[in-house]
Amino acid sequence: MAVLPELGLVRSADLDEALAAVGYDHAPYAGGTELVPAMGLGLRRPVAIVDLKRVEALKGIEVDAEGGTVTIGAAVTHRRLSDHPDVQEHLPTLAAAASRVGNARVRSTGTVGGNLCFAEPRSDLGCVLLALGATAEVRSAGGARFLRIDELIVGAFETSLTENEILVSVTVPFEPPGMSYWKLQSYERPTLGVALVVTAEQWEVTVGAATERPTRAVLAAGDTAGLADFVDGLELSDDMTGPPDYKRSVLRAHLERALGTTR
Amino acid sequence: MTAAPRSDAWEKVTGRACYAVDAALPNMAHAAVVRSERAHARIVGIDRAEAEAAPGVIAVVTAEDLGDLGRRFGHIVPDHAILAEGKVRYFGEPVTVVVAETPHQAADAAELVWVDYDDLPALTDAATALASDVLIHEQSYVEPGQKFLDVAPAASTDNVAHRNELAWGDAEAALAAAATVVETTTTFPLVYGYAMETYNALADWQPGSLHVVSTAQHPLMVRRELARMFSLPLAAVRVEVPYIGGGYGSKSYTKLEPLAAAASWVAGRPVKVTTDVEAAMYTTRADGALVTVRTGFDSGGRIVARDIDIRFDTGAYADNSPLVLTKSINRSFGPYRMPNLRVRGVAAYTNTSPASSYRGFGAPQAALAGELNMDMAAEELGIDPVELRRRNLLAPGDTLIEGKRPLDADLVADLDAVAAALEQHAAEPTPGTLRGRAVAVTASDAGASPISTAQVRMHADGSVTLLVSSTEMGQGSRTALAQIAARELCVPIEAVAVGQSDTRFTPFEWTTGASRTTTVVGLAVQAACADLWDNLRDRAAESAGVPVDEVRVSDGLIHVPLAARGESGSGADTVSGLTPAEVIRQWFGADAGEVVGVGVVRRDGATAVLPPFWEIGAVGVEVSVDEATGEVTVEHLVTVGDVGYAVNPDLVKGQDLGAATQGLGIALWEEMVYDGEQLTNPNLVEYRVPRLRDAPRRVTSVLAERGDGAGPYGATGAGEGALNPVPAAVAAAVGRAVGIWPTELPLTPPRVWSLLQQAQQFLGGG
Known part of the structure; x- marks a missing residue:
């Protein structure tokens, strides 16, 4: 179907608003590179989408030099990930993989969180992040959970997220040698x-x-x-x-x- | 001639160019098409009450609403239901059209139309369909004596859309007596003529008239079918075609226009129908083909006979496939000396997306088997494949098919140019890869019916408006035709304006296809310019009051005797030149007016003998194959454009590179995959067209300009030629690299890997 059905848009200013809004028929939305085609095919039919692109808490890339980790916000695009000097320095393999995801359009709008949460098997980031031993921070209005990538992605197109949860970030240990x-x-x-x-x-x-x-x-x-x-x-x-x-x-x-x- | 920048470049790069999808009319409504979810089924009922009650819905149209309109279209076999009536014949067939105020409302309401089906056996491949007692079409639509061009459609209803053959000599006897017989069978995939713009149509029916804006390559053919459907005079049907975002044959003849027109007739509003890629793939594709070629050679490697069987998978409706099959037969045996020949072709109806024209028109399907067969023969005979072809290729002036135009190209010279370029850049394989090179040559009897008209209107300042109904679909025809007019009229190209085709204003054109435009329309433009000069001479003579035979035209000026103009001169024979603009202004007596020239091409003069030209394909490829992954990289592509004369060399090279790249797509990636009743890959993520990274590492594009064509300045056509031999050349090159001849395209990495496995077993077991 070339035409998307009409649907509502919830623009959340911060994480709490977003957490309050997401639900069974309110789908989190960032780059839309997975969600929009799925809606076009009628595979997902949310009543509204909850826009996460303006939620600052989901957009950071922060280095913890002492802990030896980089924390990447779920709404960081592939392009920003691949171009970020800290990611290039501490996670060069991840940066390189992000630079080759999909095509230029997907990299410019698609996000780390969207990629992981859609759990499309034919994907790069989940594989690289699992190899790096990354930890995902998942939140609901009730609190936070911390999951390994293979606890987050449990099958093809299947995650352990509940419908009221949002992936906030992944914390990735600096890349090991070899x-x-x-x-x-x-x-x-x-x-x-x-x-x-x-x-x-x-x-x-x-x-x-x-x-x-x-x-x-x-x-x-x-x-x-x-x-x-x-x-x-x-x-x-x-x-x-x-x-x-x-x-x-x-x-x-x-x-x-x-x-x-x-x- | 000269490099001229494309006249449409600015509009297109700034996004201002208008396409059919941009067209709008006041009070326009939008359609959503409800398409069949069965490959073959009786329609038991359509419940549309819910859809009719949905917000914004104007009409929900089914076949039973079409009143006394023609229910079916098809320029060869009128078998194509506008909306499925009684039964559906393929998954994706239009069943109902919902017309609403907005595209959203139409799409939402379309989901509320409930179609009840009673399943019939789905015959989704040609072998099954030809063997089955189940009929896809229970009736014949053909009337006795009905004919399109040379094609008399089949009246049979045994799941055969068309059958044809071509033979001379005694192929069977010659094969029996041949020193060596080599047999090749290949499968050519179902492919989609991917274009950036899909099919779009906007129709406005009003009492006594119909106005359509669409993506039709052939507006005049569409006009004819719509006039019949609505019982209107041709003049009452107006078909406009703005820029088309790519055609490649897929937009030839009638497609969405009847659907839009019928919806407008029912709804009483202008109605726009658009398609996404999935719907476009279910609108038209190319014929899939299983082709077997048996070639007999004498002890010197000369062909004594060829026996060829072609079986097309034509899909649910015939569309243009009977003609494509006929052309495929003509193009199947190659431009080789052929003492004995038998070619038999059959196009089978199947319960799949209907096939029709596609760039190359049956040539790529047949050449895959025919040219791969030459490489297999070369191996068996121990002769170099280029040398084997050289020994058998026809010479300029030779006859390919009795009664047709003699060969207007030098194929041996073309082949040598290909081979030399391949040789020059030949490289050793890198570790972990294998390499192979191959050439292939084809000649197509261009289906360029010589029926064309052009009009040039010269204005009071000497600038020119050129009117043609040739459609600009990216090939650059407006630029090339403007160049011809500019040259004929001695004006700069900037002084020539060429607009879109619009059957209300632009003159008759048979089609835009078969690489015909530069040759056939170019001749019409030349004739129109000559007519314009004659008319200017007449006007100058009349203004000066002298007999027209005293007025001379040279170097873009009209020379009138001075004495006659009442001016004093040094001698009676002195003449002075007037510009055409001066002649026009003088004749009208004001800075106003225009003079018109009309040019016509028909089966006469330079185009008396068909085809108007042979379209040549001469290519070479060098490929490398990754032994671990089966990935094929095209290291070098060589094309020779044997075009007689290049009116615009950049545009010709663009056609050659574009056509060859499309051929690489078929060779390596493109395939519509049916899994049961429907396509598994009706999208561009999984239907893989060539991408920039797939481009050959090196491209050598050669133009052979020998001035031997029937078109302007000795030109012939370009556009299909460079596609036709590419799938065969790639198959042969991969076969040579891997050590096993492929039999099926596309050569995707898993398929090549499987060939590598076979080769290993063969070596291991041998």
């Missing part, structure tokens, strides 16, 4: 994303896009058998970007290249 993110993106969305943190002792492998939600394994360095079990055990999606066999093959090839192992 981190990389690689993706195969033949179509508009990624086919496969792989975040690695490789040290002399340990291989941390996080796989996204081809899985229902980002999936992480921590292995001793050199544990090729464990790695093979992890890769073989992944349930990979079958869609237009390719069958599971294809995705597993591409994943294996990338891991062999990146970890210096051979078959």
